[in-house]
Amino acid sequence: MDIILKNANVAHRDEPVRNADIAIKGDTIVAVEASIEAEAGQVIECGGRLVSGSLIDSHVHLDAVLAAGLERDNQSGTLHEGIEIWTDFKGKRTIEAIKQRARRAIDWEVAQGAGFIRSHADVCDDAQLSTQALLELRDEMRDRVDIQIVAFPQVGIKSFPGGEKQMRDALDMGADVVGGIPHNEVTREAGVDSVMFIFDEAEKRGLKIDVHCDEVDDSHARFLEVMVEQTFKRGMGAQVTASHCVAMHSYNNAYAYRLMGWIERSKLNVTANPFDNIILQAR
Template sequence: MKMIIRNAHIGEDKELKDIFIENGKIIKIGKIEEKAEIEIDADGKLVSPPFVDPHVHLDAVLTVGDPQYNISGTLWEGIEIWSKRKLKLTHEDVKKRAKEALKWAVAQGILKVRTHVDVCDPELTALKAMVEVKQEMRELVDVQIVSFPQEGIVSFPDGENLMRKSLEIGADIVGGIPHYEFSRDDGIKSIDIIMDLAKSFDKDIDVHIDETDDDQSRFVEYLAAKTIKENYFGRVTASHITAMHSYNNAYAYKLMSVFKKAQLNVIANPLDNIALQGRFDNYPIRRGMTRIKELLKSGINVGLGHDSVMDPWYPLGRYNMLQVAFMALNVGHMTGYNEINEIFDAITYNSAKLMNLSDYGIKEGNKADLIILNAPSKIEAIRLRSEVLYVIKNGNIIAKTTPAKSYVNDEEISFRVIGIYE
């Protein structure tokens, strides 16, 4: 099957180009003279590699209000509610909700997902279900599964053994949550266990870490140092690190130098981080999101995750990565022209890098996974939270969206200003 996308904006290149696709691969980018069975006129719109969500909890999606709503809006009440909801989990329940959320994701241009799945369950119900979901949805979306001990590795009964079993069953990544362990010693021990498991199974690491407003929560320091000592460069990701927002500047900048040496990846989750952190503050209330701007300036790879979709921790969301990017650039004081483009990269190339995705990007020879947005540029895509008109995977159109139209006194209006951000 041959496909040609004509008149496409690719990245920041101002020149419109054609993209020739055959047998699931990008064959040529430039001026294409020949014809194809399928031709799409992008008409100057942005063609991008697909969005990447490196941090979501698909086992918990679409459970908001069951068995109760989170009245305080806090992380801790969310965990308490989830512990109750977890008792009701069934294999089919997890699969049904996860598949529905993944369809939302695909329709909005997300084709690469890393999901953290709670393994603090003797039956590993959610983990087993997600292994099946990953296989059954593979024609639409590529999924990585993190073995995530929501209630701790050391603090939860038989936690280490459950982690090991989950990796044997099919988890791809070793997770953790050291700041939630009963004590600092337990948190440190959990990181040692995480590294041992990762090396034993030859897996990457992605840890929920220092997701708190406590400026004395500094497990990420130990994780980075451990990464260096164990020669695990580039294979470790620190998710959240919201405590970093509260670290004094001298310590934070020293820490970033260690991150860089360890080639540590960082994931911020703007929607959840902003909603959940700062709950113990009066005024001023801390923002609670890690230092995205400073981390990027330091040369550290930063990705952005959606984290929650209508669950006990975040009651909103429609699984849209442009919404995530919009929140990040506003809260992170990243509204400079170049900074907005950097934020777009955080939901595409940066996240693809930390997920070790090969064949990613609009490049000759790469897999033909791409999206066409209803906007001419990265900045306009974020500003408008634009529709994804076409979603293409392996050279096949798997999703389409028809954009809405607005009228004032029967006159159709556009929210674009011609000549700006094109």
């Protein structure tokens, strides 16, 4: 063996944490069992420390990290003002500046055990600065971390001039996942149309879906039900993720209970983002 990790508390998928040794040959784990006696070029005593597979950061905006202080402060503390500030700031960026900040954040994540990162890239920009920067960084750091890039229309698809074209441009450039933000469209109808656009593009291209969904306090924001229905009807299951979904806290109990049942049946994923949403607006 090349390496043996001794006396590790091993966490693997849904199995109970157990104490074991781990034998590694080349780049392959060949055994995880108690008291491995084989000789190895290197023996590492773990002393009961936790050993697990790589951690997953399923939702981050690497094009916006470490940008605090580069634009005016958010006086209201609301998501809407935050989006306005971001929109004003976008045109002042460069690809290299985006990459520099994102690379620093990725280094921090990898140092804490992250091996998989899904990042949203704002595509509402004819220059596609976020998309280009993060795609370059994804490829440059491929040997250290697996990064998925979500084509994310921060201000909308149907209600934003050129929104559909900008989404398709980002996907043509090589984005891995189709994103969306239906509650940011002007009308309910435009929001539903944007969800249909997202599912159609993903199905046509064989891509996953990850949508910012109902990230508002409005109990009438109910695009999650549209996502669930389309996921169920198209049989896309775990290929689809709804992120945030915080309007659910404003739904009446009967509706929320029924919707949760359909989420389970559709197998759609939900990514909660507590670090953001416990401090925004009414939450």
